[in-house]
Amino acid sequence: MRDRCSRREFLWQSSSLALAAGLGTAAPAVAERAEPVREFRRRGMLHRRLGHTDLYLSVLGFGSHTDPKFKRAAKNHSVLTEEGQKRRDRQLARAFDLGVNLVDTYESDGQWEPVARLVRPKREKVLVSICRQFPVFVGEHIDQAAKLFGHVDLYRICVGDGSATTEEILEDWDVIRKAKRAGKVRSIGISTHSERMMASALAELEGLDYIMFPYNFIHARADYSEFLPAAIQKGVGLIAIKPLAAGSIVKLDPKARPGSKPENERVMLYQKQDRPLLPKVVAELTKSLNRLPDETLCQAAMRFVYSRPFMTCAMPGMFQDHELEDNYSALTRHLELQRAEIQALDAARQLACMSGASWLPPSYRWLDEQWRA
Amino acid sequence: MARLILGLLVALALAFSPGRGRLGCDTACSEPAENPSEQKPSKERQQARPEFKAAGVCARCHVVSVLEWGVSKHVAADTNCQKCHGPSKGHVANERNEVKPDRLPRGPLIARTCIGCHDDGCPKTLQTNTCQKCHHVHALVNPNERVAGDDERLALLLARWGRFRKHLESGDREVQLAQWKAAQGEFENALKQIPGNHQASTRLAMCKRRLNPVIPGCKIIGKEFDAQIGLPKEVMVAGHDIAMVLVPPGQFDLGADHLVDARPVHTVDVEAFYLGKFEMTQAQWKALMSTNPSIHQGKEFPQAGRMPVEHVSWNDCQAMIQRLNERVPGGGFRLPTEAEWEYACRAASDSPLDHRALEQFAWFRGNSLRQPAGKATSQNPDTWAPRPVGTKKPNRWGLYDMQGNVSEWCSSFYRPYLYDAKDGRESLDKAGLRVLRGGHFADSAESLDPALRHPERPHRRYRWNGLRLARSVSGP
Numbered sequence: 051m052r053d054r055c056s057r058r059e060f061l062w063q064s065s066s067l068a069l070a071a072g073l074g075t076a077a078p079a080v081a082e083r084a085e086p087v088r089e090f091r092r093r094g095m096l097h098r099r100l101g102h103t104d105l106y107l108s109v110l111g112f113g114s115h116t117d118p119k120f121k122r123a124a125k126n127h128s129v130l131t132e133e134g135q136k137r138r139d140r141q142l143a144r145a146f147d148l149g150v151n152l153v154d155t156y157e158s159d160g161q162w163e164p165v166a167r168l169v170r171p172k173r174e175k176v177l178v179s180i181c182r183q184f185p186v187f188v189g190e191h192i193d194q195a196a197k198l199f200g201h202v203d204l205y206r207i208c209v210g211d212g213s214a215t216t217e218e219i220l221e222d223w224d225v226i227r228k229a230k231r232a233g234k235v236r237s238i239g240i241s242t243h244s245e246r247m248m249a250s251a252l253a254e255l256e257g258l259d260y261i262m263f264p265y266n267f268i269h270a271r272a273d274y275s276e277f278l279p280a281a282i283q284k285g286v287g288l289i290a291i292k293p294l295a296a297g298s299i300v301k302l303d304p305k306a307r308p309g310s311k312p313e314n315e316r317v318m319l320y321q322k323q324d325r326p327l328l329p330k331v332v333a334e335l336t337k338s339l340n341r342l343p344d345e346t347l348c349q350a351a352m353r354f355v356y357s358r359p360f361m362t363c364a365m366p367g368m369f370q371d372h373e374l375e376d377n378y379s380a381l382t383r384h385l386e387l388q389r390a391e392i393q394a395l396d397a398a399r400q401l402a403c404m405s406g407a408s409w410l411p412p413s414y415r416w417l418d419e420q421w422r423a
Numbered sequence: 424m425a426r427l428i429l430g431l432l433v434a435l436a437l438a439f440s441p442g443r444g445r446l447g448c449d450t451a452c453s454e455p456a457e458n459p460s461e462q463k464p465s466k467e468r469q470q471a472r473p474e475f476k477a478a479g480v481c482a483r484c485h486v487v488s489v490l491e492w493g494v495s496k497h498v499a500a501d502t503n504c505q506k507c508h509g510p511s512k513g514h515v516a517n518e519r520n521e522v523k524p525d526r527l528p529r530g531p532l533i534a535r536t537c538i539g540c541h542d543d544g545c546p547k548t549l550q551t552n553t554c555q556k557c558h559h560v561h562a563l564v565n566p567n568e569r570v571a572g573d574d575e576r577l578a579l580l581l582a583r584w585g586r587f588r589k590h591l592e593s594g595d596r597e598v599q600l601a602q603w604k605a606a607q608g609e610f611e612n613a614l615k616q617i618p619g620n621h622q623a624s625t626r627l628a629m630c631k632r633r634l635n636p637v638i639p640g641c642k643i644i645g646k647e648f649d650a651q652i653g654l655p656k657e658v659m660v661a662g663h664d665i666a667m668v669l670v671p672p673g674q675f676d677l678g679a680d681h682l683v684d685a686r687p688v689h690t691v692d693v694e695a696f697y698l699g700k701f702e703m704t705q706a707q708w709k710a711l712m713s714t715n716p717s718i719h720q721g722k723e724f725p726q727a728g729r730m731p732v733e734h735v736s737w738n739d740c741q742a743m744i745q746r747l748n749e750r751v752p753g754g755g756f757r758l759p760t761e762a763e764w765e766y767a768c769r770a771a772s773d774s775p776l777d778h779r780a781l782e783q784f785a786w787f788r789g790n791s792l793r794q795p796a797g798k799a800t801s802q803n804p805d806t807w808a809p810r811p812v813g814t815k816k817p818n819r820w821g822l823y824d825m826q827g828n829v830s831e832w833c834s835s836f837y838r839p840y841l842y843d844a845k846d847g848r849e850s851l852d853k854a855g856l857r858v859l860r861g862g863h864f865a866d867s868a869e870s871l872d873p874a875l876r877h878p879e880r881p882h883r884r885y886r887w888n889g890l891r892l893a894r895s896v897s898g899p
Contacts (some may be wrong), residue, residue, distance in 0.1 A: 232867070
């Protein structure tokens with residue numbers, strides 16, 4: 051018997067073996083590649099993939115709004131007092147400890163430097179989201195951000211609440227797409243409150259990675275019926291802003307505001323209306339909330355967003371330490387909403403609908419009309 | 424020795440045989456017949472030289488070595504290239520010969536390789552360290568011993584090869600003296616000796632072009648002609664004042680590793696073509712289309728006519744090109760492919776993007792602030808503006824504003840690399856994203872990277888998107 055085979059025999063045998071091995075392993079390998087991981091948990095924090103990008107966002111993001119009590123200067127100026135900045139830095143550090151990996155800086159004039167300082171040691175783990183700011187040209191704005199943060203993970207333009215994309219939006223979009231190709235930005239998106247604008251952006255904006263839009267249990271009832279299926283089908287990442295309806299949901303649940311008196315809160319809400327509210331609605335909400343002994347309405351509201359698999363992330367603004375803990379602890383439960391929670395949310399929705407725009411903070415009352423439309 | 428010389432000559436003759444590409448040497452496995460019509464078909468020729476099959480991929484380039492190895496007893500003993508040189512996968516994969524084989528023994532190391540099998544040393548001399556003194560490394564024969572019988576055939580081949588070289592050299596001398604007619608005759612004679620030889624046919628085509636230097640619809644500018652292909656280096660489209668520069672044929676590395684959609688970097692062949700010396704100007708567009716779609720025109724821009732046309736879509740460009748082709752005899756105008764564009768932009772330079780040097784060559788956000796500087800506190804795209812074409816330095820091939828000023832539409836569909844012009848990406852019919860290249864006046868320096876691809880819908884118009892015309896070179 052020969053102890054060596056010829057080159058031809060060797061090639062034939064080895065190629066047959068390779069083919070057999072390949073057939074056995076190729077199918078699962080292809081399947082894995084075709085369907086990348088959409089979500090995973092890491093130390094209690096749930097992470098989801100942002101659209102078709104390679105970014106995984108924690109489902110709880112840290113919103114950009116700063117506490118107005120500590121603002122140093124005029125409106126929309128996010129330079130905080132020393133005490134305010136210390137509080138915010140502490141909250142942000144705690145958020146990172148809890149596994150939050152997304153921090154937004156809408157107001158670039160005051161918060162870029164502090165965020166950059168906090169993020170720098172863990173830049174690979176934390177994703178920075180930045181919004182286009184006027185009056186700086188979008189290309190210049192990206193360059194400034196990229197210089198400070200190394201790169202921008204999520205960059206968006208606030209496209210306003212019109213009905214369609216304009217020439218200016220398209221030009222800005224062209225610039226940020228190129229910035230993404232040049233490696234300065236990792237994902238690009240828009241933020242808007244208007245469903246018509248969202249639908250228009252889906253159709254018109256090439257390479258749209260994500261949309262930031264208001265999503266909470268009150269305004270997600272029948273809204274977005276056209277936009278959402280189209281966005282999901284396109285695989286666009288969806289980030290919920292105002293998951294607590296600009297803070298107004300906090301107002302409906304006294305437990306979410308330590309130190310406040312339940313009756314006073316509700317009566318205050320009731321009395322603010324010119325037209326009388328049905329006391330029955332308030333009673334219904336109270337009854338529902340009492341069925342949630344170990345949970346606040348805010349947690350249920352956050353879980354409403356978390357439980358939607360198509361929502362990549364919810365990004366509430368958080369001013370108080372307990373707000374961060376509250377939003378995080380909503381994640382520690384089973385995500386699917388229980389009957390008692392659904393009843394509480396329904397009751398709160400009913401109350402919000404009946405109280406008109408006044409249930410929202412004064413600066414956000416315009417949203418009520420927008421959303422109801 | 425005679426066999427070796429014979430093999431060498433055969434290999435050289437076949438290396439210049441018709442239809443030979445870089446990897447096309449696997450047909451080079453038989454000696455050329457005296458009369459070309461007597462040549463056997465390639466399959467039979469391959470069967471006649473089984474060592475080519477046995478050598479596999481090595482035979483594609485190392486024709487002479489395989490021929491030498493073919494006469495040795497190593498073939499029968501299954502001692503192939505890998506046995507001495509190792510698997511050399513990196514060398515096989517790297518077409519540009521930048522990776523050496525795993526083992527390349529020289530000097531005393533050759534004998535050590537032999538001992539790997541012949542551990543008892545030479546059966547005749549019992550030597551173990553001077554193998555190459557009596558044995559050729561591949562053929563194993565003793566170069567000092569003559570083999571009878573091959574002398575006559577060798578003499579014929581040598582004579583034929585000598586005549587070919589003589590005609591080729593004479594032709595080259597005539598080319599030096601600009602005697603194109605005489606050179607043409609020499610190259611024709613050389614081709615009679617080795618029909619279809621690539622070198623001789625290329626030079627013959629060049630001579631024919633020099634004898635009849637006519638580019639339909641174009642005036643020749645200057646007296647410079649390309650030495651390899653014989654075409655004028657610069658022409659002007661008659662009646663339209665569009666200057667075009669000859670881009671010589673060649674190979675280059677398309678793409679860049681640091682850009683996500685420009686990977687992988689891969690080698691692409693580009694044929695010679697003419698490319699607009701400048702971006703198409705507003706005046707040129709207006710002369711053809713009777714309208715000027717540009718945003719940057721009017722009183723604020725007194726030199727608007729010399730500024731690049733912008734705010735044009737890919738579809739607008741196609742309409743303009745169609746009109747130009749109808750008006751200019753010979754037609755053939757088109758947008759450059761993205762491979763052609765990048766090749767022309769790089770102009771045979773591999774150096775990375777140098778931001779400081781860019782200042783001399785391109786208008787971009789760093790230097791194209793609108794004049795006079797506006798007092799507005801807010802910035803918008805109006806803060807910057809394009810400049811008249813040709814106001815910066817040209818690249819090495821004489822092309823102006825390849826980077827910056829306005830982005831330039833290419834004909835190509837936006838598809839992932841590898842680039843293959845034949846895979847449908849150059850089709851003009853289908854709908855889809857088309858590629859823009861080069862960056863523009865409001866772009867940062869990084870966006871002017873020659874490899875950066877920017878896809879856009881073909882109907883979209885932006886204030887910074889323009890074009891540069893290209894024209895194919897017709898055959899001799």
